[in-house]
Amino acid sequence: MSKQPVQLVGGADLEDCRVPLVAEPLTADQAERLAPSFKALGDPVRLRLLSLIASHAGGETCVCDLTEAFDLTAPTISHHLKVLKEIGLVTAERRGTWVYYRAEQPALDLLSTVLSVPQGVNA
Amino acid sequence: MSKQPVQLVGGADLEDCRVPLVAEPLTADQAERLAPSFKALGDPVRLRLLSLIASHAGGETCVCDLTEAFDLTAPTISHHLKVLKEIGLVTAERRGTWVYYRAEQPALDLLSTVLSVPQGVNA
DNA sequence: CGTCTAGTTTGACGACCGTCTAGGCAATCG
DNA sequence: CGATTGCCTAGACGGTCGTCAAACTAGACG
Numbered sequence: 001m002s003k004q005p006v007q008l009v010g011g012a013d014l015e016d017c018r019v020p021l022v023a024e025p026l027t028a029d030q031a032e033r034l035a036p037s038f039k040a041l042g043d044p045v046r047l048r049l050l051s052l053i054a055s056h057a058g059g060e061t062c063v064c065d066l067t068e069a070f071d072l073t074a075p076t077i078s079h080h081l082k083v084l085k086e087i088g089l090v091t092a093e094r095r096g097t098w099v100y101y102r103a104e105q106p107a108l109d110l111l112s113t114v115l116s117v118p119q120g121v122n123a
Numbered sequence: 124m125s126k127q128p129v130q131l132v133g134g135a136d137l138e139d140c141r142v143p144l145v146a147e148p149l150t151a152d153q154a155e156r157l158a159p160s161f162k163a164l165g166d167p168v169r170l171r172l173l174s175l176i177a178s179h180a181g182g183e184t185c186v187c188d189l190t191e192a193f194d195l196t197a198p199t200i201s202h203h204l205k206v207l208k209e210i211g212l213v214t215a216e217r218r219g220t221w222v223y224y225r226a227e228q229p230a231l232d233l234l235s236t237v238l239s240v241p242q243g244v245n246a
Numbered sequence: 247c248g249t250c251t252a253g254t255t256t257g258a259c260g261a262c263c264g265t266c267t268a269g270g271c272a273a274t275c276g
Numbered sequence: 277c278g279a280t281t282g283c284c285t286a287g288a289c290g291g292t293c294g295t296c297a298a299a300c301t302a303g304a305c306g
Contacts, residue, residue: 039165
């Protein structure tokens with residue numbers, strides 16, 4: 001029950017994009033599927049949200065704790081969390097009154113790999 | 124010889140953001156400085172441009188070759204290249220008639236590090 | 247049931263983004 | 277010089293994005 005494939009909005013699989021962008025040219029199709037993930041990271045609030053969630057001890061964070069960390073209204077935080085959730089960088093689970101968010105580390109790792117610069121590439 | 128500091132638009136240094144986002148929460152300031160780089164990667168055309176440049180043998184690519192790879196007008200390609208250049212992911216150099224773009228691998232590597240998931244983090 | 251708290255959804259508004267056409271600048275070649 | 281080619285800038289236009297206030301849904305607790 002582990003190793004769920006990383007998903008994109010439309011449901012397409014991102015795993016076949018797990019290649020350093022430096023190693024060979026991305027196809028138009030790969031670029032089209034990767035870009036939304038980077039776009040999601042292109043907002044300071046979402047970057048911090050993801051970092052807060054991903055670095056939190058226990059691996060999950062309550063929305064109430066996240067909202068407190070920003071000078072923004074709850075709907076705005078909720079909106080950003082939705083964006084992160086829809087591209088598969090986080091998942092959400094309701095337990096009683098509270099909703100907990102958890103980072104999808106494989107998705108993060110994939111994006112890291114795409115940007116990675118293997119030794120000796122194009123010296 | 125190596126380790127030129129990666130620069131941001133305003134001239135601020137990005138090097139002190141070279142920490143996995145999973146390891147500890149990004150500060151608001153760090154997020155503010157990192158986000159524009161990811162935003163630049165959040166467009167499929169720019170992702171492909173960067174990949175074409177970064178993976179090209181010899182390390183540099185002529186604009187004319189880049190333009191041909193897309194179904195877009197030259198000004199549009201030029202605009203995207205400018206975005207990549209202004210955040211420091213590529214550099215440009217004119218030699219005679221042609222302009223050559225080159226990928227800034229340290230900048231790429233920094234972003235890769237930010238997204239990386241070190242072993243044993245938040246098991 | 248009624249009420250309270252936690253989050254999300256909806257709809258609106260201003261700002262920003264990607265693309266184009268038209269025009270400009272720089273280097274090359276007769 | 278004038279003509280041509282390569283690339284960039286300027287300006288415009290439609291679409292998307294980030295934010296908020298208001299209204300809604302889901303549990304918890306009497």
